[in-house]
Amino acid sequence: MELQVLLFTIFAIGAVTTALLTITRRNPVSSAMNLVAHFFMLSGLYLTMEAQFVAAVQVLVYAGAIMVLVVFVIMLLNLGKEQQLAERGNAVRQTLAFATAGMFAVMMIMAVVGGPSGKTALHENAAMIGTTENIGQVLFTEYLFPFEAVSLLLLAALIGSVILAKRHIKEEA
Amino acid sequence: MGAFSLPTSIPLDYYLILSAVLFVTGVVGVITRRNAIIIFMSIELMLNAVNLSMVAFSAFLGDVAGQMFVFFIMAVAAAEAAVGLAIVLALFRNRRTVYVDEVNIMKW
Structure with a gap:
């Protein structure tokens, strides 16, 4: 089971990094490429849970079909880098937005930490159902x-x- | 072993916390970006975060229902992608922009 720990660590760090890159890149094409990488990381995470079918469909449908569509539309519209609006420096609104997202994150994580599930290993049928x-x-x-x-x-x-x-x-x- | 020992298997809670972090990343993307296509990609991030917790519950509880849900969520996401991108195309054709703050025809 040590392999599962190693793979989870790699894919979890990869998934969070690529997700953050997706929402911070100014260029829509590099956002899309990071999202493709993110889908591959998620596929790896599904494999650590023995969900083979979902992992394969994740790559086929998301990284294959949906992202091709997204990249195609970006190319078709010939979008450049997103400029930030100068008058958008509405600090209050920005702070409120991040505060709301932060509180939401704390709420969800506390829900997990506050009531641990006690499930420390995959179900014995996990390899069979996936x-x-x-x-x-x-x-x-x-x-x-x-x-x-x-x-x-x-x-x-x-x-x-x-x-x-x-x-x-x-x-x- | 020293005082710190590596876990021998990943508990369900770790997957759920990872899923929560990814979901919030998607939320931040939706509220901070102007480009409709990137907002759309952030929505995909949120859908995938939910998928991750669905698969985690499915694998840890030994119930196939979670993975069935993921299958249907993927189908709905594919439909949403097609319609969403068609709306972006129609928007660009009419207004020459994909920045959501420049589109205010539906704003009261």
Whole structure:
């Protein structure tokens, strides 16, 4: 189990670093690249919990599909570095925003620290439930209805995004 | 061993604290950035932080439901990505900007 500790440390530090870089880089492309790295780190964290299927889907769907879309839009819009507004030096508002986020962080961490779960090791079935075989088994029996509902949602999103993003062609009378 | 010994396995609480830290990173991204695409990426950060705690609960409690939820959250995130980026494109086409503070047509 020592390997799990080592990998958790590496991936946790990597995930926090890349997340911070994502929200602080001025250039949107380097933000996006750090987010891709972040998704790989999360995938590694899922593997430390024996969730193989989720780890693979994380890389395929997030790092593969969603981030390609994001990078494509950034390139399409030809965005430069984000300038900071000079009159944005609204210190009170900035301080309030960070104070709120900080209190939220303290609240969530205290909730965990204040009531420890007592779970110190993975469940003995952890390696068994995360396999593609088991996930597929459960997905197509117990979760069949949500699965079909999600396909409907994806269809709606597909049609919606085409309608939103298409150019309005003037009607030729 | 000395006074300080390394843990032999990672408890659930560590994953939950990591997840909380990543979620707050996403929140800070949303409230501090102006670029709509980076705000969108910060929302993805928050979704992924929740996914992490879902997988952690699933693996530590031995229940597959958490990983099913992650699967559906990913599907919803993919739909959200498509629609969100289409909105950014439409916004850029109409207003020539992706900075949310310059868009105030819906502001009362």
